[in-house]
Amino acid sequence: MIDFIFGISHAHTWHTINLQQHPHHYPPLLRSLGPRAISKCQENFGAGVYFHPFITVNGILIKYGVVNLETLRRDLVGWNTLYLAGRMQKPVMVLQDNAVIRDAGRANLVSALRTALLLLPGRFTEWELYATLAGLSYMGDPRMVVGGDDPGKVESIVGGQIGAFRELYGGLIGGLENVSLNLGCVGGIEQDMDPVVRGDMVRLLPESLRTRLYWRYEAKLSVSPGRFDRIWGEMGKCVRHSEDGLFERRIAGDGGLGSEIRKTIEETVRWPSFTQSVKSAVTAGVSRSWRYAMEKRRKAALGRSRD
Secondary structure: OEEEEEEEOOHHHHHHHHHHHOHHHOOHHHHHHOHHHHHHHHHHOOOOEEEEEEEEEOOEEEEEEEEEHHHHHHHHHHOOOOHHHHHOOOOOOOOOOOHHHHHHHHHHHHHHHHHHHHHOOOEEOHHHHHHHHHHHHHOOOHHHHOOOOOOOHHHHHHHHOHHHHHHHHHHHHHOOOOEEEOOOOOOOEEEOOOHHHHHHHHHOOOHHHHHHHHHHHHHHOOOOHHHHHHHHHOHHHHHHOOOOOHHHHHHHOOOOHHHHHHHHHHHHHHHHHHHHHHHHHHHOOHHHHHHHHHHHHHHHHHHHHHO
16 A cells, blocks of 8 residues: 655645545545535644545555645644654655755754764664664554554665665765764764764754753753743754853763653654544544554564564
């Protein structure tokens, strides 16, 4: 089944036309409620996506999701849910270019690379980098926790597309001054572990992730609320002009930073992923939802049997 994401400008208009042309893509209940209710369901619940699984087009089985372009842009830039941003941190084929989404997509890849570097040690392999990148959006995903998806999914994604990952991230990695490549050697990538350098990466994390991480470190480093408010109040200026970054350096120097980032990502992913799954069970209809769930469980069982 091939997955598509359609970025649209106006949900109500799009669903009005789609209902007229493909009414069988919608379950009877939502068909009866009409495009206004469908667009509200898309926009106000879960991660802002309306999925249609197990749709046959010209003899090909597809799943397509519909999302407002602005919702997509916000997630790519700010990681407010990581639901779509996480999907686009892996190799995808763009069928119709959009300049705003292209720029946001590049920002998303740079953010993913910075986050992965903060999770990795000073020396690591190309495979470890791509596996870390591919695994970001699965942290906290309830389907992975309860065994509803293939536990070896990340390895399968990277193993089957390592050349595509290299093409996607190679230019970005080469442009980082704190990373050196020697891919012919074991542990062929090295990064600068200086807290000043890593503090700059912390400071440039996506807004949602950075905010949650700072909240965690407010408690962990016993920063007083007044001090934290002052740091946070200067954040916009700090990102652009300040070379102080004392708070970020303290975060970067913490030996438990990787664990804190993982917990922060899990917090970001867990609720949108859960509510989106619940919503999809309703919007896809009973039969398609059951079929999709059984297919996921089959893949999960196959993954566990390989282990």
